[in-house]
Amino acid sequence: MKYRVSHSSLYAMAAEEIDAIYRDMKVSMEMASQEGLNSNFFGRFLVSVADSLAGVATTFVSNIAKCTKSIKRSELHEFVDSNRLRVKTVDNIPYSRLVGFQVDIPANLNGTYKNAISNIAQVYVKLNAANTAKLLLNTLTNIHVSLLSGDGKTSGLISSAYSVISSVVNASKQVVLDCQRNFSGKFQQKAKFDDVFLSKEEWVECQSMMLELEPRLQEAKALRETVERMETMLKNILTEIGDTPEKLSQKDVTNFGETVKQVALVMDGYNLAVTRQLALEHNYVLMINAIYAGVR
Numbered sequence: 001m002k003y004r005v006s007h008s009s010l011y012a013m014a015a016e017e018i019d020a021i022y023r024d025m026k027v028s029m030e031m032a033s034q035e036g037l038n039s040n041f042f043g044r045f046l047v048s049v050a051d052s053l054a055g056v057a058t059t060f061v062s063n064i065a066k067c068t069k070s071i072k073r074s075e076l077h078e079f080v081d082s083n084r085l086r087v088k089t090v091d092n093i094p095y096s097r098l099v100g101f102q103v104d105i106p107a108n109l110n111g112t113y114k115n116a117i118s119n120i121a122q123v124y125v126k127l128n129a130a131n132t133a134k135l136l137l138n139t140l141t142n143i144h145v146s147l148l149s150g151d152g153k154t155s156g157l158i159s160s161a162y163s164v165i166s167s168v169v170n171a172s173k174q175v176v177l178d179c180q181r182n183f184s185g186k187f188q189q190k191a192k193f194d195d196v197f198l199s200k201e202e203w204v205e206c207q208s209m210m211l212e213l214e215p216r217l218q219e220a221k222a223l224r225e226t227v228e229r230m231e232t233m234l235k236n237i238l239t240e241i242g243d244t245p246e247k248l249s250q251k252d253v254t255n256f257g258e259t260v261k262q263v264a265l266v267m268d269g270y271n272l273a274v275t276r277q278l279a280l281e282h283n284y285v286l287m288i289n290a291i292y293a294g295v296r
Contacts, residue, residue, distance in 0.1 A: 074214040076207070076281040079288070087207075090291045095200035097295055098193040104286040105196060106279040110185030113196045116280060117209045119178050123273040124216050126172035127266055133226040135164060136263060140233040147240045147247060155252050162255040165262045176269040183276060193287075210281055220274050227267070 073081075080087050109116060139161040146154040197203045248256070 074211070074217055074281055075278070076210050076284060077214055079285045080207070080211070083288075086292050087288060089296055090288050091200075091204055091207075093200075093291065093295055095194075095203075098197075098200070098291065101193045101291065101295060102190050103193050103196070103290055104189060104283050105191045106183065106276070106283050107187055107189050108183045108185050109191070109196070110182055111196075112198060112202070113206045113280065113284070114198075114202050114209070116179075116182045116276070117206055117213070119175060119182055120273045120277050120280075121209070121213060122175040123172065123179050123269055124213075126175050127168065127269050127273075129266060129270040130219050130223050130226070132165070132168050132266060133223055133230065136161060137226055137230045137233065139164070140230060140237065144233060144237050144240060147237065150247075154247070155249060158248075158252050158255050158259070162259045165259050165266065169262045169265055172266075172269060176265075176272065179269070179272055179276065193291075207284070210277070210284065213277055216277065217274065220270075223270070 139157055143154055143157045143161075146152075146157055197206065
C-alpha cells in the first residue's frame with residue numbers, strides 16, 4: 001500500500017466552502033440590518049452551514065475508514081516484529097556508510113524525519129480530537145433536546161460549544177500550520193539519508209517515536225464512530241429547525257456557524273496528522289529495506 005501525501009490538507013476545499021458561506025452570511029447580515037434582521041435568512045444560513053459540516057463529516061468518516069480499516073497494528077510495528085534481524089542489522093550500520101545514500105521519503109517532505117514526527121505528535125496533543133469530538137457530540141445532543149423541549153437553554157449551549165471549539169482551534173493553529181509546512185517542500189520522493197536523519201541516533205529515535213504514536217491510529221477508529229454520530233445529530237437538528245428558524249437568534253446562528261467552521265478545521269488537522277503519520281511509517285519501512293539491500 002502506498003501513501004501519497006499532498007502538501008495541501010485533504011479538507012482544505014471543504015473548510016474553504018464553509019468559510020465562504022460564513023463570509024456571505026456576514027455580507028447579507030450587513031445588508032439586512034438596514035431594513036431589520038430577517039430570522040428566515042438566518043435560518044437558511046444555519047441550514048447551509050450545518051449541511052456543509054455534515055458533508056465534511058461524511059468525507060472525514062470515509063477517509064479515516066480507508067486509512068484505518070485494516071489496521072490492527074501500524075505498518076512499522078508489524079514490520080519490526082516480523083523482521084527483527086533486518087531492523088537490527090540496519091540499526092547497527094555506521095552513520096558514515098549511510099551519508100549520501102538515497103532513500104525514499106514522503107512526497108514534499110520538508111526537513112528532517114524527527115521534526116515531522118515531533119510535530120505530528122504535537123498536533124494530536126493540541127487538537128485532543130477524541131475528547132473534543134465527544135464533548136461537541138454531547139453539546140449537539142443537548143441542543144437538539146433543548147430545541148425539542150423549548151426550554152430556553154439553546155442559546156447557552158451554542159455559546160458553550162463555540163467557546164470550547166474556539167479554544168481548541170486557537171491552541172492548535174500553530175502546530176497544524178507547522179505540520180503543513182513540514183510537507184510543503186519540492187515534490188520529491190528521494191533524498192539523501194543524512195538530509196533527513198542528522199545522526200544514527202536520530203534514525204533509531206524516530207523509529208521509537210513512530211511506534212509510540214501507534215495508539216493514535218486506533219484512536220482514529222473511535223473518532224470515526226463519534227463523527228458518524230455527530231453527523232446524525234446535525235441532521236436531527238436540521239429536521240427540528242425545519243420551517244421554524246425563529247427558534248434561533250441572530251447571535252445563536254452566528255456562533256453556530258463559526259462553531260461549524262471550526263469543527264471542520266479540527267477534523268482537517270486530525271486527518272492531516274493521521275495521513276502523514278501513515279506516510280512517514282510507510283517510507284521508513286522502504287528505507288529499512290533499501291539500506292539492508294544496498295549498504296550492509
